[in-house]
Amino acid sequence: MALARSSGRPVSRVAAELGVNHETLRQWIKTAEHAERPEAVAQSTKDAEIAALRKQVHELEMERDILRRAAKYFAGQTNW
Known part of the structure; x- marks a missing residue:
């Protein structure tokens, strides 16, 4: 080259x-x-970080939804 x-x-x-x-x-x-080009390297680093953060947000939303369903289930099981 x-x-x-x-x-x-x-x-x-x-x-x-x-x-x-x-x-x-x-x-x-x-x-x-x-x-x-340094801006290309910086952009690809930012893109990778954004993708990782989106994945983390998705996982946290799934965990939150599971906990909400569990809370509703157990709230219905109590006889107070």
């Missing part, structure tokens, strides 16, 4: 010299450029 970036030659020529498909090399370059 560095060779394709720094040489100034077309990606298709560099890909042919390396023996890889030119579209594959283009995708590698695009992925590397995306990974080098």
Whole structure:
């Protein structure tokens, strides 16, 4: 990828010299450029954190609902 970036030659020529498909090399370059941007890394970290928090919220809501049902059940069983 560095060779394709720094040489100034077309990606298709560099890909042919390396023996890889030119579209594959283009995708590698695009992925590397995306990974080098700090905002992309920060965004993916935020996305992962949001997904983990949503999962935790879902689990806590399920636990809450179970406890509510149990409380209703046991409240109906008392003979006060």
